[in-house]
Amino acid sequence: MSSRKTAIASSVSLVLLAAGQAHAGTSGSVALTSDYLFRGVSQTNEEPAVQGGVEYAADGGFYVGAWGSSVSWLSDLSSDAAPISSDVELDGYLGYRGKFGDSKFGYDVGALYYWYPGDYPAGFNSADTGEIYVGISASPSDAVALAAKYSYAVTDLFGYADSDGSGYLDISMNWQFTPGWTLNVHGGKQWVENNEAYEYADWKLGVTKAFDNGFSIAAAYTDTDAEQALYTNAFGNEIADGRFSLTFAKAF
Structure with a gap:
């Protein structure tokens, strides 16, 4: 039923971006962003969002975490006939990450659940979504990190009917071209089972500019080739078109 909603970008990635290189122990971040973009689509009707997350990582590679954000897309x-009240997304995830021997190649496998508490009309197809994922990464140098990850929906995807599967x-590159400054490049492809349009x-x-005190500022331009007629909300906003965003974060 939630045709305005597209797939969610990795919340884990935002936490790790703000927190820097992951180590054993507990880490996290809080952030303020000008527009909450997941997989290229605004989740807040092009308005700002407050976000935060925390993760525990064990020495052996196991990790578990939680992340949340304000949202408005639901x-x-x-409408008057079908009122919906939901303004927060809460995610939980766990997984295992490590390296292939002593190489510069790594792997990451896990599961992630997106929960949207709120009040919904009878018959509303739940937006709550479970995904499993597998990823590989490479670090050809201390300044360059490459990664690819595939996420698979084990439930309906964010309310699309019959969309499990x-x-x-997600393919990304981060290049620290000078100390404290990182170039972020991403490309992605979303498939929606039985909803190909x-x-x-x-x-x-x-x-991204990272400071020694744990603060960071990230500026980005994001765009998609989504059919804009399908991604225009009730307010007339094209929520999947090209846009700039700015994010302020503090890691702890």
Whole structure:
């Protein structure tokens, strides 16, 4: 039922971006972003969002975490006949990451659940979504990190009917071209099972400035090739078109 909603970009990635290189122990971040973009699509009707997450990572490679953000995309579907009240996304995830021997190649496998608490009309197809994922990474140098991850929906995908089995491919590169400054490049492809009209590719080009005190500022331009007629909300906003965003974060 939630046709405005597209797939979610990795919340884990935002936490790790703000926190830097992961180590054993507990880490996390809080952030303020000008527009909450997941897989290229605004989740907040092009308005700012407050976000935060925490993760525990063990020495052996196991990790578990939680992440949350303010959202509006579900409430944006509300009408007098079918009122919806939901303004937060809460995610939980766990997995295992490590390296292939002493090489510069790594792997990451896990599961992630997206929960949207709120009040919904009778018959509303739940937006709550479970995904499993597998990823590989490479670090050809201390300044360059490459990664690819595929996520597979084990439930309906964010409310699309009969959409379990949907997938998302995420390919990224981060290049620290000078101390404290990182170029962020991303490309992705969303498949929506039994809802092919809503499938699209997205991409992002951005830069992040990290400070020694744990603060960071990220600016990015994001765009998609989504059919804009399908991604225009009730307010007339094209939520999958090209846009700039700015994010302020603090790692702890």
